[in-house]
Amino acid sequence: MAEIKEYKNLINGEWKESKEQITIYSPIDNKEIGKVQAMTHKEIDDAMAAAKAAMKAWREVPIVERAKVLYKAAELLEKRKDEIGEILAEEVAKNLKSAVSEVVRTADLIRYTAEEGIRVHGEVMKGDTFEAASKNKLAIIRREPMGVVLAIAPFNYPINLSASKIAPALIGGNVVIFKPPTQGAISGLLLTQVFEEAGLPKGVLNSVTGKGSVIGDYLIAHPDVNFINFTGSTEVGEKIGEVSGMKPILLELGGKDAAIVLEDADLEKAASEIVAGAFSYSGQRCTAIKRVLVEEKVADKLAEILEKKVNSLSVGDPFDNAEITPLISNKAADFVEELIDDAVNKGAKVINHPKREGNLIWPGVFDNVTLDMRIAWEEPFGPVLPIIRVKDENEAIEINNKSEYGLQAAIFTKDTTRALEIADKLEVGTVHMNNKTQRGPDNFPFLGIKKSGVGVQGIRYSIESMTKLKSVVINI
Structure with a gap:
């Protein structure tokens, strides 16, 4: 029997293992296909600390340099489309053609995110358009990163719906804690590997794996998280809304x-x-x-x-x-x-x-x-x-x-x-x-109302959702 490969987590630029692992079985034939780490709360704290430490330097990297990393990631991902597509197909029982197509589509998404990120900018506003008393006021309105973005992806598109969170967060100057789905974790960790090989500085992207029942609430409520981007069931989305408190969230949930x-x-x-x-x-x-x-x-x-x-x-x-x-x-x-x-x-x-x-x-x-x-x-x-x-x-x-x-x-x-x-x-x-x-x-806006979601996704809209406005008013 072939040895079952163990996949580690990227924490502060190093691939680390935990004391316990989770075995991943294929839905096709219940065959073991790999093991991922079952992280402890202490290990999650370490990942959060790494992200916070990397935040200041990454936000100061010029956006064109951030874009170069995304372009490189897209190139590497596309080169590995057959390898990653095959693993994705085995891990989530998606037909091979669709699995490879998902990888290629994701490479295109990452490229477009790099291009769109350069075009997302602030504005300058004069006060006299509102009232005469404000004619000497000038507002410089710019976009700033949210900080630590918690990206939680679903099993059905473990490459595309992971990258659609990670890439817009990164181009916006955020650092990311990435929680792939348990069934789909191997695919998500391969995507993490691609971003690391593309040249992301250590700590900018950190992966965390484990059963949602064990680490889910701890991640959501973690005081170091500044923004949560989740795709999954309405039941879990509602719980995120309750547990996260005042944290801003972007939720893609169920539909009928x-x-x-x-x-x-x-x-x-x-x-x-x-x-x-x-x-x-x-x-x-x-x-x-x-x-x-x-x-x-x-x-x-x-x-x-x-x-x-x-x-x-x-x-x-x-x-x-x-x-x-x-x-x-x-x-x-x-x-x-x-x-x-x-x-x-x-x-x-x-x-x-x-x-x-x-x-x-x-x-x-x-x-x-x-x-x-x-x-x-x-x-x-x-x-x-x-x-x-x-x-x-x-x-x-x-x-x-x-x-x-x-x-x-x-x-x-x-x-x-x-x-x-x-x-x-x-x-x-x-x-x-x-x-x-x-x-x-x-690149189109993607959103749900009622119990189908909160906020707007789509490449430009995701970048805007994961950045915040700051207004500097000058009296001239």
Whole structure:
């Protein structure tokens, strides 16, 4: 048996191990693929101290020099796309093509962050634009780093959603404590390695690993943390809000993104986008389409097209580039099965039957879903799609807005004016017209309202979120 590799944490420029380790198993076949460190509170204190000590010097590094480090990191990451992509695929059961694509996309994100960081600047404001008595006042408004940024990433995009926190924080002059997901930690530590090799000074980026139940609250409440950037479940996000106190936060949480299909829609296109949006990475995405709200006149036809397209999805091994792959854990699969059983028991019509083998669940579509079913409201994070029939667009809007979530929605119609009118009424952060819900492009603003998040991401917006304004007023 091949020796299981142990991955250490980067603390103050050195790769260090802890007394205890956590074994990482692949969701594909439960094979051991590596060990990461189970850090103690004392070790976290050491990482925080290293970050604080590095903060003053890093913030004084000219932004063009910070950008050079990011450019180098992007170059190194792209060179290792196949190696890191393969580990990512094994660690989180993402198909290999998508895993490699995530690495390449992340390299592009880091490059763009370097470019955008140079363009993010302050302003000068004259007082006499407000009142005559202030005509001799001049405000110089500049952006300064927050300080120590705690970046907490999720399992589903352990490279991209880590770099989307780390790179904007660094270009803004912050230092970073990076907590990768436990399942996804190896990928996150390889990303950390890339940033270190790109020339980051010691202490500017420090990684911390361990079970969230052991170190999570300690990290969040740590007095040395100045800003928290988290992607994950709404449950954990709400806890961060409670535990963090007055610390500023940026949260990307859950969603129940709806695809609203009107009777004049191109149903073939709508179905293609819905299937891609609902079942990419087995539905384990906050922006996955998680319910279809379709006008009754075209519901039968849409269901028929969806059935055929879902039946054509490949199911199996990520290294065979299957479209539907094992879920991240048996616990995740159990939850999806609960939602399926509840829907079937309450009368939902099974269009595509989602059989299960371990944590691998075949894609399922359910028609005639009613509002008393859990699947109409809860986020499955798995390959299941409910169809809810509505009499008109107003009912669709009403159902969409009753959700506790408010991340994204999609509208399918040939009437652009009508789509814009509906978009104006939807309580979500982003509306897509005739396209699936999705995170990118990475330079667009990305946000959720209600229980879907706090604050705005997207490269420029993330930089602005992780910097603060300081105004110096001069009397001239």
